[in-house]
Amino acid sequence: MKEKQIVSEWTGLKGKIMARFLNSPFRTLIEVWLLGLPRSTFLNEVSRRIHSDAIVLDVGSGSGYFSLAIAKELNVSKVICFDLSEVMLQRLKHKAKKEDVENKIQIMNGEASSLKLDDGSVDLVVSNFVLHEVSNPESVLLEMIRVLKSDRWVIITDFLSNTLLGKMEVRAHSKEAHGPFDTRELESLFNKAGLKEIKVFVEKRWIIGIGKK
Numbered sequence: 001m002k003e004k005q006i007v008s009e010w011t012g013l014k015g016k017i018m019a020r021f022l023n024s025p026f027r028t029l030i031e032v033w034l035l036g037l038p039r040s041t042f043l044n045e046v047s048r049r050i051h052s053d054a055i056v057l058d059v060g061s062g063s064g065y066f067s068l069a070i071a072k073e074l075n076v077s078k079v080i081c082f083d084l085s086e087v088m089l090q091r092l093k094h095k096a097k098k099e100d101v102e103n104k105i106q107i108m109n110g111e112a113s114s115l116k117l118d119d120g121s122v123d124l125v126v127s128n129f130v131l132h133e134v135s136n137p138e139s140v141l142l143e144m145i146r147v148l149k150s151d152r153w154v155i156i157t158d159f160l161s162n163t164l165l166g167k168m169e170v171r172a173h174s175k176e177a178h179g180p181f182d183t184r185e186l187e188s189l190f191n192k193a194g195l196k197e198i199k200v201f202v203e204k205r206w207i208i209g210i211g212k213k
Contacts, residue, residue: 038203042157043069045210046126049153053077054123059112059144060084060130064092064105070126071101080122082108082115112140117147125154132158135176141193148213154195156186160207181207 050056054076058067061081071079083089089107096105110116112127113136125144131137144154161180181189186209187200195211202208 038157038206038208039066039069041203041208042066042126042128042155043073045155045208046070046124047074049155049210050074050076050124055080055121056124056126057082057115057117057122057144057147059115059125059127059140060133061092062088064095066126066128067092067105068095068099068101071096071104072099076104078104078106080106080108080117082110082112084109084111113143115143115147119146120149122147123149123152125152126156127154128157129159131156132180137189138192141189145193145195145213150213153210153212156209158186158207158209160202160205161185181209183207 046056052075055078056070056076057080058070059082061067061083062085064081067079067081070076081089081092083092086109089109092105093102093107096102108116112130112134125148127144131140134140141154141156148154159180161182183200183202186207187198190198190200190209190211193211195213197210197212199210200207
Protein backbone atom coordinates (compact mmCIF):
# COMPACT_ATOMS: atom_id res chain seq x y z
CA MET A 1 0.00 0.00 0.00
CA LYS A 2 1.34 3.42 -0.95
CA GLU A 3 2.21 5.57 2.04
CA LYS A 4 -0.07 8.58 2.47
CA GLN A 5 1.71 11.83 1.71
CA ILE A 6 1.22 14.67 4.16
CA VAL A 7 0.26 17.90 2.42
CA SER A 8 0.51 21.33 3.99
CA GLU A 9 -2.75 23.15 4.69
CA TRP A 10 -0.96 26.39 3.76
CA THR A 11 -1.31 26.17 -0.01
CA GLY A 12 -2.89 28.24 -2.77
CA LEU A 13 -4.51 31.56 -1.90
CA LYS A 14 -4.81 30.66 1.79
CA GLY A 15 -1.09 29.95 1.94
CA LYS A 16 -0.19 33.19 0.17
CA ILE A 17 -2.36 35.29 2.47
CA MET A 18 -1.04 33.65 5.64
CA ALA A 19 2.57 33.77 4.40
CA ARG A 20 2.28 37.55 4.14
CA PHE A 21 0.46 37.95 7.46
CA LEU A 22 2.84 35.75 9.45
CA ASN A 23 5.77 37.99 8.58
CA SER A 24 4.10 41.38 8.58
CA PRO A 25 3.74 44.41 10.88
CA PHE A 26 0.13 43.30 11.49
CA ARG A 27 1.37 40.14 13.18
CA THR A 28 3.78 42.15 15.28
CA LEU A 29 0.98 44.49 16.34
CA ILE A 30 -1.47 41.70 17.18
CA GLU A 31 0.79 39.05 18.69
CA VAL A 32 3.68 41.00 20.18
CA TRP A 33 2.01 44.18 21.41
CA LEU A 34 -1.52 42.94 22.12
CA LEU A 35 -0.98 39.29 23.04
CA GLY A 36 2.56 39.39 24.39
CA LEU A 37 4.27 37.02 21.95
CA PRO A 38 7.65 36.22 23.60
CA ARG A 39 9.75 37.15 20.56
CA SER A 40 12.44 38.97 22.53
CA THR A 41 12.51 36.23 25.17
CA PHE A 42 12.92 33.60 22.47
CA LEU A 43 15.77 35.50 20.78
CA ASN A 44 17.49 36.00 24.14
CA GLU A 45 17.28 32.28 24.87
CA VAL A 46 18.69 31.51 21.41
CA SER A 47 21.56 33.99 21.74
CA ARG A 48 22.61 32.47 25.07
CA ARG A 49 22.92 29.00 23.53
CA ILE A 50 24.81 29.55 20.29
CA HIS A 51 28.42 30.23 19.47
CA SER A 52 29.86 32.30 16.66
CA ASP A 53 29.04 30.93 13.21
CA ALA A 54 26.44 28.46 14.50
CA ILE A 55 24.12 26.54 12.18
CA VAL A 56 20.51 26.88 13.36
CA LEU A 57 17.62 24.72 12.17
CA ASP A 58 14.13 26.24 12.27
CA VAL A 59 11.56 23.46 12.00
CA GLY A 60 8.28 24.78 10.62
CA SER A 61 9.82 28.11 9.72
CA GLY A 62 6.78 29.31 7.79
CA SER A 63 7.47 32.60 6.02
CA GLY A 64 10.42 33.33 8.29
CA TYR A 65 9.16 35.48 11.15
CA PHE A 66 11.65 33.93 13.58
CA SER A 67 14.21 32.63 11.05
CA LEU A 68 14.88 36.05 9.57
CA ALA A 69 15.18 37.60 13.03
CA ILE A 70 17.84 35.04 13.96
CA ALA A 71 19.70 35.64 10.70
CA LYS A 72 19.60 39.42 11.09
CA GLU A 73 20.06 39.94 14.82
CA LEU A 74 22.31 37.09 15.95
CA ASN A 75 25.80 36.02 14.96
CA VAL A 76 25.03 32.81 13.08
CA SER A 77 26.54 31.23 10.00
CA LYS A 78 23.32 29.80 8.60
CA VAL A 79 19.65 29.31 9.38
CA ILE A 80 18.14 26.23 7.78
CA CYS A 81 14.44 26.97 7.21
CA PHE A 82 12.48 23.73 7.05
CA ASP A 83 8.76 23.78 6.25
CA LEU A 84 6.08 21.67 4.58
CA SER A 85 4.53 24.62 2.72
CA GLU A 86 6.31 25.64 -0.48
CA VAL A 87 4.19 28.80 -0.55
CA MET A 88 5.51 29.83 2.86
CA LEU A 89 9.09 29.09 1.84
CA GLN A 90 8.78 31.13 -1.34
CA ARG A 91 7.66 34.10 0.74
CA LEU A 92 10.58 33.52 3.11
CA LYS A 93 13.01 33.47 0.19
CA HIS A 94 11.60 36.77 -1.08
CA LYS A 95 11.89 38.38 2.37
CA ALA A 96 15.44 37.09 2.90
CA LYS A 97 16.56 38.70 -0.35
CA LYS A 98 14.76 41.95 0.47
CA GLU A 99 16.37 42.11 3.92
CA ASP A 100 19.81 41.17 2.56
CA VAL A 101 20.26 37.94 4.56
CA GLU A 102 19.76 35.43 1.75
CA ASN A 103 23.40 34.33 2.14
CA LYS A 104 22.52 33.12 5.66
CA ILE A 105 19.30 31.32 4.70
CA GLN A 106 18.99 27.74 3.42
CA ILE A 107 15.49 26.64 2.44
CA MET A 108 14.33 23.03 2.72
CA ASN A 109 10.87 21.60 2.00
CA GLY A 110 9.54 18.52 3.81
CA GLU A 111 7.83 16.99 6.83
CA ALA A 112 8.97 17.75 10.36
CA SER A 113 8.97 14.04 11.21
CA SER A 114 11.52 13.34 8.45
CA LEU A 115 14.19 16.04 8.37
CA LYS A 116 16.54 15.76 5.40
CA LEU A 117 19.70 16.33 7.42
CA ASP A 118 22.55 14.17 8.73
CA ASP A 119 22.80 13.06 12.36
CA GLY A 120 24.45 15.67 14.59
CA SER A 121 24.72 18.30 11.88
CA VAL A 122 23.26 21.45 13.51
CA ASP A 123 24.15 23.55 16.55
CA LEU A 124 20.65 24.54 17.62
CA VAL A 125 17.11 23.47 16.73
CA VAL A 126 14.20 25.85 17.17
CA SER A 127 10.52 25.43 16.42
CA ASN A 128 7.81 28.02 16.93
CA PHE A 129 4.07 27.31 17.05
CA VAL A 130 4.41 24.04 15.16
CA LEU A 131 4.35 21.18 17.67
CA HIS A 132 0.64 21.62 18.39
CA GLU A 133 -0.14 21.07 14.68
CA VAL A 134 1.41 17.61 14.37
CA SER A 135 -0.19 14.32 15.33
CA ASN A 136 3.08 12.81 16.56
CA PRO A 137 5.01 15.38 18.62
CA GLU A 138 7.17 12.62 20.13
CA SER A 139 8.60 11.51 16.79
CA VAL A 140 9.02 15.11 15.61
CA LEU A 141 10.99 16.00 18.74
CA LEU A 142 13.15 12.89 18.41
CA GLU A 143 13.90 13.83 14.81
CA MET A 144 14.97 17.29 15.96
CA ILE A 145 17.28 15.70 18.52
CA ARG A 146 18.73 13.32 15.92
CA VAL A 147 20.10 16.14 13.76
CA LEU A 148 21.38 18.07 16.78
CA LYS A 149 25.02 17.91 17.89
CA SER A 150 25.79 16.55 21.35
CA ASP A 151 25.48 19.02 24.23
CA ARG A 152 23.50 21.43 22.08
CA TRP A 153 20.00 22.79 22.59
CA VAL A 154 16.46 22.61 21.29
CA ILE A 155 14.07 25.51 21.94
CA ILE A 156 10.33 25.25 21.32
CA THR A 157 7.62 27.87 21.71
CA ASP A 158 3.91 27.21 21.30
CA PHE A 159 0.42 28.14 22.34
CA LEU A 160 -0.46 27.39 25.94
CA SER A 161 -3.41 25.09 26.54
CA ASN A 162 -6.35 26.23 28.68
CA THR A 163 -6.23 29.71 27.23
CA LEU A 164 -8.59 31.28 24.71
CA LEU A 165 -5.85 31.21 22.07
CA GLY A 166 -5.12 27.58 22.82
CA LYS A 167 -8.76 26.61 22.48
CA MET A 168 -9.03 28.54 19.23
CA GLU A 169 -6.05 26.63 17.86
CA VAL A 170 -7.72 23.32 18.71
CA ARG A 171 -10.72 24.29 16.61
CA ALA A 172 -8.56 25.65 13.78
CA HIS A 173 -6.71 22.41 13.04
CA SER A 174 -7.61 18.85 12.11
CA LYS A 175 -8.63 16.25 14.68
CA GLU A 176 -5.30 14.52 14.11
CA ALA A 177 -3.37 17.53 15.44
CA HIS A 178 -2.07 17.17 18.98
CA GLY A 179 -3.14 20.60 20.13
CA PRO A 180 -1.47 23.02 22.58
CA PHE A 181 0.52 21.84 25.61
CA ASP A 182 0.60 22.74 29.27
CA THR A 183 3.92 22.94 31.15
CA ARG A 184 3.61 19.49 32.69
CA GLU A 185 2.91 17.79 29.36
CA LEU A 186 5.71 19.57 27.50
CA GLU A 187 8.19 18.81 30.28
CA SER A 188 7.16 15.15 30.16
CA LEU A 189 7.66 15.11 26.39
CA PHE A 190 11.18 16.51 26.79
CA ASN A 191 12.01 14.01 29.53
CA LYS A 192 10.81 11.03 27.49
CA ALA A 193 12.94 12.22 24.57
CA GLY A 194 16.02 12.06 26.80
CA LEU A 195 16.78 15.78 26.94
CA LYS A 196 18.76 17.22 29.86
CA GLU A 197 18.73 20.52 31.75
CA ILE A 198 15.08 20.95 30.84
CA LYS A 199 13.43 24.31 31.36
CA VAL A 200 9.73 24.79 30.63
CA PHE A 201 8.01 28.04 31.50
CA VAL A 202 5.03 30.21 30.65
CA GLU A 203 5.19 33.77 29.39
CA LYS A 204 1.75 35.34 29.28
CA ARG A 205 -0.29 33.17 26.86
CA TRP A 206 2.66 31.20 25.50
CA ILE A 207 4.79 28.25 26.56
CA ILE A 208 8.54 27.87 26.03
CA GLY A 209 10.46 24.61 26.35
CA ILE A 210 14.25 24.28 26.36
CA GLY A 211 16.35 21.12 26.58
CA LYS A 212 19.90 19.93 25.98
CA LYS A 213 20.90 16.80 24.05
